[in-house]
Amino acid sequence: MPIFKILLLPCILSYGMQVFHLFPYHLVSYGFPTKIRKLIGTRYFNKGYAAYAGHLNSSFQTARDSEGHGTHTLSTAAGNFVPGANVLGYGNGTAKGGSPHARAAAYKVCWPPINGSNECFDADILAAFDVAISDGVDVLSVSLGGDPAEFSEDAIAIGSFHAVAKGITVVASAGNSGPSAGTVSNVAPWLITVGASTMDRSFSIYVALGNRKHLKGASLSEKTLPAEKFYPLISAADAKIADQSEEDALLCKPGTLDPTKVKGKILVCLRGENGRVDKGHQALLAGAVGMILANDEDSGNEIIADTHVLPAAHISFTDGEAVFSYLNFTKEPMAFLSNVRTELATKPAPFMASFSSRGPNIIEESILKPDITAPGVSVIAAFTQATGPSDAEYDKRRTPFNTQSGTSMSCPHVSGVVGLLKTLHPDWSPAAIRSAIMTTATTRDNNGEPILDSTNTRATPFADGAGHVQPNRAADPGLIYDLTVNDFLNFLCNRGYSKKNIQLFSDKPYTCPKSFSLADFNYPSITVTNLNDSITVTRRVKNVGSPGTYKIHIRAPPGVTVSVAPSILKFQKLGEEKTFKVTFKLAPTAVLTDYVFGMLTWGDGKHFVRSPLAVRHY
């Protein structure tokens, strides 16, 4: 299986399970920062990779993390408390993972890419799932995935089904292929699928232009320019070597920049294609004193603080347009870059990362994915010292902590929360845990406004699922939407799977039911893909809180009327279950050309049990 555009490693947490005895502790200090003191084992899986790559030398016979992804994700899920954690001096404070007292194990299944993209092989992924299950883990954090694929052809879907069938919760990244629609992957209904959003911490750098305009960018540049000193500013397109294209030069690709034009100036590069830090490296090689990295239109407001090798500011698309316009209309353009400042409680936050893969779910459109969003932009976590923070050959710096961005980083945030929930509620099923996380999520940012997309418009559930995770609320959701292993098997039956395909998932032969309605599949979100006139779906909730009377609150999607019966649910005891019906009716004059969204909330005054609604005309 090819993976997302970045290297990924699954890491797996274990709570209260036996300590592994297969791996001596020296592996821990050799391969991983000692910060992750609860790392109780590492394993590696390379037979699938070897079958393709040929002979593997000794550098492949180890779980050592040579490029940092596995260390970063694992410490986000389960890292211990570490005071004085910072990246090149920025963001200094006490770091910890989501489940700081968990014991963790790492299962390495990804290796250096061969011919571009072959790095994590299905055979190795499945072997890792099998071993993790028999090791007795409680949570699997899978920052790994390929393009969305039919479940019977998706190693993560198959491996995770076996884990979920044993009560192990599996959390997976939604992918980094956004913001295009229909890009979300890891869409099996037994997975928790996690998108990525920002947090309220910025590493800010200010750009002053000669026209007195000030712009706010993001950066983790170690080096800074002398205070208040302005330098000539040049667009990389105007700094091209004669025989290179303007497009390539504007992207600051290797070998496109003319040092005689760049020397001593601040270079403006466009985001896209080659790496963000590499653009700065090219600028530095050409003699630039600084770089302004401007977003393309798709990347919108998503600015990322990278450990640049020269003073550099990453700015939004709108701010980039202001810089280009200034360059176009100014004879001697000048600019200044400030020092980098760590800013806390920045607003608005969170908002969606543009790279986060978006719904709809193209494998099974009636299951809304992603399920949830969590922090995934400029996340500080532990890092390997086998490579520099930019993971580039030329980067000789070594940092025990690093910032990384991706749904690989948001996934272990949710895995950490799952660890805490498992401790509080050891009897909850993986579906119950997911329900608690989804129905208690927030769809508001720290301005009290709806969470925004990276384009400044309201984010839809295709970007943020049920919303941004709220761990404390997830501990006490009030009601849960549960699902059993048989529900998941029935779901596969409904896809027309043969006995043979079902056996990829089920250890025992399974007889498919005569009738099954996917509309009534007890998912915590509701998607109606073909509304014509009206449709009614059934859901079932279980009381996991105190006795209470829940009333329905409906925010109907525009052009659709939604009614719920009964509209009051009275629970007398713990574990009591009630069903209800939701009817969607197309308004007589409505013309729905695309999905419309709403929300359904059960509230007892204390708990608010929210389900996103997504409806499309047939």
Ligand SMILES: *[C@@H]1O[C@H](CO)[C@@H](O)[C@H](O)[C@H]1NC(C)=O
């Ligand atoms: C990688 O691609 C090259 C050129 O297409 C090919 O010759 C080689 O066999 C490929 N390597 C593997 C391991 O498939």
Ligand SMILES: *[C@@H]1O[C@H](CO)[C@@H](O)[C@H](O)[C@H]1NC(C)=O
């Ligand atoms: C092992 O093989 C890799 C890939 O071919 C190579 O980059 C590396 O230098 C080799 N290491 C050793 C120790 O031989």
Ligand SMILES: *[C@@H]1O[C@H](CO)[C@@H](O)[C@H](O)[C@H]1NC(C)=O
């Ligand atoms: C980080 O904070 C700790 C505790 O306040 C302090 O001792 C340390 O010097 C700080 N490190 C940096 C790089 O600012």
Ligand SMILES: *[C@@H]1O[C@H](CO)[C@@H](O)[C@H](O)[C@H]1NC(C)=O
């Ligand atoms: C600046 O000029 C370039 C080249 O003529 C043009 O492509 C670009 O759209 C202009 N940008 C702005 C913001 O004026």
Ligand SMILES: *[C@@H]1O[C@H](CO)[C@@H](O)[C@H](O)[C@H]1NC(C)=O
């Ligand atoms: C939609 O509903 C109308 C009126 O009930 C019916 O005539 C039509 O055939 C339906 N279309 C589909 C695709 O089901």
